[in-house]
Amino acid sequence: MSVIMTDVLRQSFTERFSATRNLTTQIFDLTEESTLHKSPGFGFRPIMWHLAHLGAYEEFWLLMQAKGDAPINERFQIIFDPIKTPRENSKDLPSKLEMRDYLKNVRDGVQNLIEKADFNGDNEFLRDGYIFDLVHQHELQHQETLAYLFHLLPIEKLQAPKLESKAENQNAKPDSTQIEFASTFCEIGADTKSFAYDNEKPAHAKFVQCFKLDKFLTTNAQFADFINEKGYERREFWSEKGWNFKQKEEWNAPLYWSKTGEKDWKIRTMFAENELQSVADFPVYGVSFYEAEAFAKFRGKRLPTEFEWERAASFDGENKREFAIEPTPETSNFGFNFWNTTPVNRFVSDVSGCADLAGNVWEWTTSDFAAYPDFTAFPYPEYSQEWFDGDHKVLKGGSWATHKPILRNSFRNFFRRHFRIAFAGIRCAENI
Template identity: 35%
Template structure:
């Protein structure tokens, strides 16, 4: 039983938990926007919005769902709905919009939050699907935490003196074996039980998987450097036709932010840690490496089986380590270190099959397109999942070091274009038996 499910029986405790999660998300977004005015309003890359847009957009979504829909209150700022509608204006064009200034954005999100907390105090958390077990509030918590990760990506793209810093992550350990054999068979994929799970994670359904091998750890920087040194970016044999064309057009020669044996991380230029999972690689690069290594990327079902299936009980766990909510010893989540930890740094997060590092550190590309599960039902709006279904998006799993525990699960599905590199994505390989 999840912590949220336990609290369902005590509405006051559930409200306390929701309020704490809302505040924790706000602490993180405030931290990333507590910088110079010019840095907030500048567009650091056409791939990303100005940070001030993200911050006000967080407030706009909270107003739409919690203040207006759940609470039935009068709109706070209906005049800015279109400005902060993510589907109305492309990221590259958002600096031309009449955006709220940083001071106005901060006042706006504070006012919305005050009203949302009042709605939380007065709303029965049952009787309507949108509020059952606090779903709408959990959806907004996850939305803000997802934008926190987006803002981390924007910070990584900015140029100039560092404004973020963090301690070093814990040390890791080499694996006892490079691969883990997964016997395959039937397992339960997706969920019907997680009260804050989003529509694309549902419904739970039985899936049959053939036996396969999967890497014990994500591919490391050292392993990826060997691919580069072997001429991996010069040989079309390892690339799909689309991948080779994109590599040449974009001039790819290494992961983004690598240069001459060093990397740039939030303004710090530093040696590339050999034992960290590689990140800032697109799907095409991950797929090319896997082919070079004589392997392939795992399917989404293979990834989830490796993460959740317990061969002793035959059931699917919530997380690789069990059913408990994530704790610091389980995985590198929440942005504590501003980077992946070395592989093997979280032995308590190992799955029953012996696969390590499945949650946190880096999102992991899979070979699967983003498609709905059998029996999918859109809820509560099509723009979260439904409009993205199709072969142009690839699925990522597991969550990165920048993702918050409330915004990742072993059933959680992320997706992006196969050309995306600014996200905190890496991969691990699999192969047939």
């Protein structure tokens, strides 16, 4: 790497780390500190825990591992490590001010490392800035996790930010158009040209049979039809595990829906309760893999595999694209631009013919989260390898709270089959 390219990389990391931390601060300012010190429910740690966890992770990988420093605060390295401190022991936390002082001290050390690091040397963490990308994307992903947690809080406890863009849309109603994809060999996964997690590697050839994919994400109106047709009560749409889990949890609608009449629903979004009619063309979310699977069967369809999804998003017959569509505020809903979902037909379709393959809501696939051929865990097994357990499913695409680097087609999100907290929805597929 030339001196000029090294300077460009230093400047890039400085700017990215600063902008990302500014948004993290904005997210934590959405509610008062007393609320942050409580769990939002569902067994999660107090929201405040995540603030210092970001600093502890940054300190561990950049200052302790890459640079070799002693910890700034040994106690923080214990209580904000999810492996060393279980959830039930994460209640007695330092103040917001103490956490922010810690984050500042860590960031001062990190900035010094950015200015002096040898990106061309033998240190595999520092080479090409790998470990900086890892830490930066960790914070980007935690911002989305924070959005999930804040979404669980009562609306009256949240102070919505001022938005320049609105989620409305004047386009024609979304329809049931499907896009056909021919059988082909394609390269799945990430090459080594840019940062990717271990579970995205190595890139490898995969033959994908022909299939059809819905042009649009499943809407709230379409999912309401499933409910009105007694979809939650009809055993024929559900897998055995899905039915048993639904019965145990007494699910009768997506997580963020509440009933107001026989067929009337209110749908909670980040900062508002909405009548179903007002968000009918927005994507359904807050559904588990089991619910997504049952809905697809109700429609006479199925969920796509992760390989089908990546084939649709990445290939136009000749070239492999990093993104389904180049993510900008004019093409995609991502990066907290709206702080909400948008109608499924608000943005133009990408090269594949599908809309919203990059952003709006994550999309469940039928694929188990598993290792690719010749997988190697790096830099630690807890990110991927420990979750190759057959219970986690891959999700693709991204949500409104996902940032551009993570919208890459090779990225593999993963949640347990029954998980409903995420901004995860449905796009159906069919055999040809």
